[in-house]
Amino acid sequence: MPLVSESVGRLIDELAKLPGIGRKSAERLTYHLLRVKKNEALALADAIRDVKENVRYCQTCYNLAEADECVICSDPKRDRSLLCVVEQPRDLMALEQAGVYRGLYHVLLGRIAPLEGIGPDQLTIGPLVERIRNGHFSEIIMGTNPTLEGDGTALYIANQLAGLPTPITRLARGITTGSVLEFANKEILSDALVGRQKF
Numbered sequence: 001m002p003l004v005s006e007s008v009g010r011l012i013d014e015l016a017k018l019p020g021i022g023r024k025s026a027e028r029l030t031y032h033l034l035r036v037k038k039n040e041a042l043a044l045a046d047a048i049r050d051v052k053e054n055v056r057y058c059q060t061c062y063n064l065a066e067a068d069e070c071v072i073c074s075d076p077k078r079d080r081s082l083l084c085v086v087e088q089p090r091d092l093m094a095l096e097q098a099g100v101y102r103g104l105y106h107v108l109l110g111r112i113a114p115l116e117g118i119g120p121d122q123l124t125i126g127p128l129v130e131r132i133r134n135g136h137f138s139e140i141i142m143g144t145n146p147t148l149e150g151d152g153t154a155l156y157i158a159n160q161l162a163g164l165p166t167p168i169t170r171l172a173r174g175i176t177t178g179s180v181l182e183f184a185n186k187e188i189l190s191d192a193l194v195g196r197q198k199f
């Protein structure tokens with residue numbers, strides 16, 4: 001006999017699968033959801049359903065989008081001569097929140113991580129090289145994380161682009177090595193962008 005109702009047990013199990021949420025937190029969240037008003041709890045369920053049913057990758061930059069193109073690619077006010085390469089949509093979000101970059105992005109959807117079996121073919125490097133080859137960019141900014149794998153990924157991409165005339169820069173090392181873009185604060189990200197250096 002389960003100690004709690006089957007439905008409650010199921011919600012605890014599902015929440016406990018989320019990253020960073022242990023069994024205890026899952027139980028706490030479940031009892032919280034049982035306490036709040038029905039519409040409040042269902043708003044969470046609806047938000048999860050909407051994300052899974054409506055969100056896809058932008059066909060140009062692989063950012064999250066609700067149409068063929070994301071809000072950035074379809075914004076006529078963006079500077080189409082600048083392209084910043086980031087690992088994940090959440091890195092893009094961090095740079096956007098810093099509010100100093102007005103160019104376009106390319107999201108790799110990961111980084112090369114040989115130990116985890118992630119090679120260049122599993123990322124969006126092919127489409128990126130195509131995009132740069134066929135585009136009219138005046139600068140490519142490497143915004144991968146300043147980690148061993150992020151640096152390795154940037155180097156791999158730079159090698160793929162060797163021979164193309166477009167200059168490649170990288171974010172300045174204001175971000176402590178090993179820290180991750182999404183956790184850097186606004187000032188650090190602004191400095192990193194303004195002080196970007198030749199790759």
Ligand SMILES: [Zn+2]
Nearest residue numbers: 058061070073
């Ligand atoms: Zn896009």
